[in-house]
Amino acid sequence: MLGAQLAYRKSWFAEVGYDAPKFPQTWEEYREAGKKLKAKGRPLGQTVGHSFGDPPTYAYPYLWSWGGKEVEADGKTVVLNSKATVDSVKFAVGFWNDAYDEGGLAWDDSSNNRAFLAGTISSTLNGASIYLEAKRKPQVYLTETGTPLWQDILHAPLPKGTAGQFGYHLPMSNMLMKYVKDQKAGKEFLRWITSKPVYQAWFDSQQGYSVGATTVWEQDKLWGNDPVMLPFRTAARAGRFPGYAGPANRGAAEVLSKYIVVDMTAKAIQGMPAEDAVKWAHDEVARIYAA
């Protein structure tokens, strides 16, 4: 599981009234803080382009926290076109203009890392890679005052909405294909690589970037190494998968890989009325789930 958290600049958020560990708890607070930061030339950063990682890990939890969802728990009834979704998209448009770096429409998964490390954005949703990279090269990545950048980075979960607080953390799965002749050897191999001693070596090498899929790994001594990485320890607990509240099935995968939830927001940001953007997305999702 690759945990996703907001990486933010401690000192810059302190300047707008959020002394660590205080951090905006709701989307409204986050937007207000972002507005002040953008006025200082330090916008928030987020991609809503077509890339595999960051756009959906932001767009889905954002939608869920407002109460919007693609389908009901039955995995069939498409309910994307709801007041909650329209509200979320409307808010996202104002939010975008107020607080975000407009370049995000063209960003890929590495753009926010670069922008953050270069000091052009104040906060962005990401895996721990920004922090770990800054820590790995303390002489290369510096703040505007010349101190190592990694000492000015903290992590926080995405803010709450009216329906709760969510995350979408990229799962990495190992699959044994049905057509494999020797199923037994494959199963044994999977059991072996996920056994405690073998997985432990991998887990340690990740420093918290990639976390275990079970709660056993929350108790690991690794979490004592660096308090900045702590928010990743239990991050996966708030995680849902695309297709929520239904199962993460084939339809959900097609919606994900067509970037429909992401593009719903992107279209609205580009000027399409929120109602139309949501209707477009709803129709696309309905068509996919009907197939």
Added chain:
Amino acid sequence: MAVDSVAAARPYVAAPRRGPVTRVLENEHWFAFFLLLPTAVLLSLFIAYPFIKGVLLAVTDAKVGVPGNFVGLQNFAVLMNDSIFRIAVWNTIVYTAVTTIFKLALGLWLALLLNRHFRAKALTRAFVLLPFIIPTVLSTFAWKWMFDPTFSVINWTLFHLGIIRARINWLGDPGLALISVMIVNVWRGVPFYAISLLAGLQTISPELAEAAAIDGARPWQRFRYITWPLLLPVTMVVVLFSVIQTFADFQLVYVLTGGGPANATQLFATYAYQIGVGTGLLSEGAAISLAMFPVLLVVVVVQLLYIRRVETH
């Protein structure tokens, strides 16, 4: 003396013994067949087989890991109602039309310039080919960096020259994103036009232009009534190749925008990839690719007929 002994050692044989293979090869038809065989095998393995496989896939509901059943034209019916597909079709047409016009105009202009005599002619001609020689993915990454929303060197230059105050969101703005990918396509495509048309220009005898000049033809008239008509067959072939390649372009858009923002730069090939490989709907992806085929077929037939007409005149 020596010659005599050799002749004696090897008496002349009236009818040399031939193996069955040689006998078959003596037959002109078989010989031609064997000469064509390697090409035929290559073509059928790498062109015909994938094409037939594509057609077969497009009429099933195959997904990754699921062989699928025959469903007739259902995939194409689905595409007709697919809003992203319609965007991709429109984008591809605009992309191909606009870039072809620019590539032809700039390529012809460059070819006419390169056809003159000047110092370091060979070197210049070699350099002109560079955008065409560099692997597309590599050069496109350079362009991506130049169009980067945060670090664009183009924006930096314009800003420091005082021409712009706010940055230009090259790949983030839907209209500009399509223009940006078209700029890169033109940049990459012009050398092909220039060099091909240059080759065409060199087959035109300069005496024709000289004779016209003596008769009082202005430079524009000489181009309009001598160079252009004589160059037309070459031009048509070059345009034909280019249209086919541009229509099926993939790498450029895939690297620059991935079809984003919100499908503003989605083309046939990128959408086919996204659906077929990204989503795993092999059959629908194949159907999208095949939807290109009738369009390209019409282009090819019209242009080939036109070339034949020009040549017989």
